Each structure stands twice: as C-alpha cells, then as structure tokens.
Amino acid sequence: MTTAARTATDAAAMRRAFELAARGPARGVNPRVGCVILSPGGETLAEGWHRGAGTAHAEVDALSKLAPGAAQGATAIVTLEPCNHTGRTGPCAVALIDAGVARVVYSVADPDPHAAGGAATLRDAGVDVEGGLLAAEGESFLDDWLFAARHRRPRITVKWASSLDGRAAAADGTSRWITGPDARADVHARRAASDAIAVGTGTVLADDPALTARAPGGGLFDAQPVPVVFGRRRVPADAALTRHPHAPILLQGTDLATDLAALRELGIRSLFVEGGPTLASAFVAAGLADELLVYLAPSLIGGPRLALGDLGVATIADAHRYEFADIRRLGDDLLVVAHPAPNAHARPNEGS
The missing domain is CATH 3.40.430.10 (Dihydrofolate Reductase, subunit A)
Known part of the structure; x- marks a missing residue:
C-alpha cells in the first residue's frame, strides 16, 4: 500500500471510529472512544467502542471480536490515545501489544495523567505509533470531556x-x-x-x-x-x-x-x-x-x-x-x- 493510500485508509477508518464512539454515553467520567482494527492490507478486521464505566474499552472491545492471533501485524485506529492504567479494566496499550498489533494511530492524546502514557508504552514495545490524525475533529468530538480532563x-x-x-x-x-x-x-x-x-x-x-x-x-x-x-x-x-x-x-x-x-x-x-x-x-x-x-x-x-x-x-x-x-x-x-x-x-x- 502506498503512503497516500494508507493515509486515506487511516482517515476513513478514523471517521468510522468517531461514528462508533458516538454510540457510547455522552455523559459521565469516561470519554466516548471508538476503535477500528485494519489488516496490513487495509481491510477492516473488527470494530469496537466503549459503552460506559466498567465495560470494555474500545480497543479491547474490538480485539474481543477476533480469533487469537488474528490481530498480528494489524493497525489499530483509535479516537483517543490508548490508556496506560489499570482501573476497572486493564490498560489498552498492553492489550494491543499482547495481541500483536504492529501499528497504532490515534486522534487525540489523553490529557488525564492517570491514563496517559499509552503511546510511550506502545513505542517501547516496538509498535509504530502515530498521533494527531484528524485532531481537529477529535478535539471537537471530545470537547467537554477534554476540557474537564485538562482543567x-x-x-x-x-x-x-x-x-x-x-x-x-x-x-x-x-x-x-x-x-x-x-x-x-x-x-x-x-x-x-x-x-x-x-x-x-x-x-x-x-x-x-x-x-x-x-x-x-x-x-x-x-x-x-x-x-x-x-x-x-x-x-x-x-x-x-x-x-x-x-x-x-x-x-x-x-x-x-x-x-x-x-x-x-x-x-x-x-x-x-x-x-x-x-x-x-x-x-x-x-x-x-x-x-x-x-x-x-x-x-x-x-x-x-x-x-x-x-x-x-x-x-x-x-x-x-x-x-x-x-x-x-x-x-x-x-x-x-x-x-x-x-x-x-x-x-x-x-x-x-
């Protein structure tokens, strides 16, 4: 896949991830997050979104729909930087690493100090990480949650x-x-x-x-x-x-x-x-x-x-x-x- 084709595929998958994220609850402590997992060739393997506090995060929700090993070498497109902490659920960054995902693309960095750092964890594990895809759309989508997290x-x-x-x-x-x-x-x-x-x-x-x-x-x-x-x-x-x-x-x-x-x-x-x-x-x-x-x-x-x-x-x-x-x-x-x-x-x- 050429660089231009991959960029277009990533952008289309990110817009789909925003659509998935919008299915989650608009109010509450947790952000609305969507995830699309793409094969090395750019085909959609799985989709997921976060349904609220205590439920699987978007990345884990998407991975749960795949057979063991099916995400090896795949790309995860996520609306928010994968989390790096253990709360009611485990860290999504580790789940992506364990699944063999080779590349992660996210829209907005997580400003919450308790959850941030997922990108660094992924990079340390050898995963190719890119942030800021459709960042303006991501900032707009997560507006209230980002404000509360930052302030x-x-x-x-x-x-x-x-x-x-x-x-x-x-x-x-x-x-x-x-x-x-x-x-x-x-x-x-x-x-x-x-x-x-x-x-x-x-x-x-x-x-x-x-x-x-x-x-x-x-x-x-x-x-x-x-x-x-x-x-x-x-x-x-x-x-x-x-x-x-x-x-x-x-x-x-x-x-x-x-x-x-x-x-x-x-x-x-x-x-x-x-x-x-x-x-x-x-x-x-x-x-x-x-x-x-x-x-x-x-x-x-x-x-x-x-x-x-x-x-x-x-x-x-x-x-x-x-x-x-x-x-x-x-x-x-x-x-x-x-x-x-x-x-x-x-x-x-x-x-x-």
Whole structure:
C-alpha cells in the first residue's frame, strides 16, 4: 500500500471510529472512544467502542471480536490515545501489544495523567505509533470531556437575564418574567445540553425552582441536567427540585475549586450556573466563568436588584475582560454570548 493510500485508509477508518464512539454515553467520567482494527492490507478486521464505566474499552472491545492471533501485524485506529492504567479494566496499550498489533494511530492524546502514557508504552514495545490524525475533529468530538480532563473541573456557563440597566428583578423581588418565551425556550434547550445546572440556596428558598429542562410544549426533554445546589442553608424537604428526575447534589460553596473537582469526579463535564446574583458573582469573581449567557430584555427597572454583585474590581484595570462570541435576537430580547478574552489575567481560583 502506498503512503497516500494508507493515509486515506487511516482517515476513513478514523471517521468510522468517531461514528462508533458516538454510540457510547455522552455523559459521565469516561470519554466516548471508538476503535477500528485494519489488516496490513487495509481491510477492516473488527470494530469496537466503549459503552460506559466498567465495560470494555474500545480497543479491547474490538480485539474481543477476533480469533487469537488474528490481530498480528494489524493497525489499530483509535479516537483517543490508548490508556496506560489499570482501573476497572486493564490498560489498552498492553492489550494491543499482547495481541500483536504492529501499528497504532490515534486522534487525540489523553490529557488525564492517570491514563496517559499509552503511546510511550506502545513505542517501547516496538509498535509504530502515530498521533494527531484528524485532531481537529477529535478535539471537537471530545470537547467537554477534554476540557474537564485538562482543567480538572467542568466547563462552566454562567447565565443571567436582566433589563437593559442590568437589573435581575424589581425592588420587590419579582423577576418573572423579565424575558419573553423565545429567550426562555433557548435557556431550556441549553439546560438540556448541560450535564448539571447550579443554583444557590437563596434561589431555592426564594423561587423554589424545578431545575428541569422543558420543551416548548411543557414536557421534559429526554436529557435532564443534574441539579446542584451551592450553600449551607438547608434545602426544604418539599422543594420542587427534590422531585427532579436526578437526585440533587448539595455542596457547601465555600471552596469552589474543591466543589468543582468533586463534580468532575462525579462525571459532570459541563455546569450551567443559573441561580441568582450571589452565585453568579462568585463564579465570575473567581475567574471560573468559561462562557457568559446574558439575556437582555428591552426594559428599564432601576433599583438595587442587580444581576451581578461585587466582583472585587476596585479599578477599571482589574475589570474581567470578555470577548463577544455571539449576539442574536430572541423574539423581543437579545442574547449576548461572551468568552474570556485570551489575554485576560488569570484569577486566583481559576482552573489550570
């Protein structure tokens, strides 16, 4: 096989591996991984994918479909660098070596220090290893999982709705509804796309939110974010969120870095922070807002009920800098999406 032909065959097999990986669970601690095993001539011998925690990894799943010795001299095309650790299952790098695989091609290197190193183990055993095939596609496919693995915390979206003058509620505390139905529908769709949704105990006590993701017709989306409550005040036993499809996770909120690391260990890769000025301000002040969603209503309220509280900014040079990523109309309202500016200075509690 010529070099050009082999490259084309590898790329086609990697795209197939992504299709296989997509069959695995999109949420949880483990990444979605797919594997295609090719003969020395480029024919597909076996396929596999990871079905979730405690099940065979993609490489082992594919190898299990072959007779002993059938993988000798074969090429394994894998979406993620083969793991190098023993957990509920053994290291995939060793399984490939034992099967006699001669060549391994992967898309994205594993950033998890507990699992990384598979490529080096394979090379030490004489296996030809190539990384970075369709890397951009691999990074996009594994986006949330890679972020959580690299930063040791979930990706965090902070959302609020306000009037044009930045008020989240009227002086008497009423806030339903600042924005219209199109904006609210957008929020619920984004909730459904998140692993978890967070509020503070103040919001629970004041508004008794259900924290579910609802379709425009009022029914629940199939995918529901796990409710997370930050704060030391007790959540009432009859609170609406106690009837959520998922059991709520209760966190003290006194050490966000520790709390977020705990959420990551529970398989939470993306967190939708929605609950009140106090919680939103805490995340922004700590440099932990990876995305801002600001829903602006064409109204003026005035008064003390600001969407954000104190951020510890004493002078304009200390302002938290963001870049506009998107601005769109949603009915009568406006959605502004912003991400941290690349040159924004790091905050003390920011993940790294």
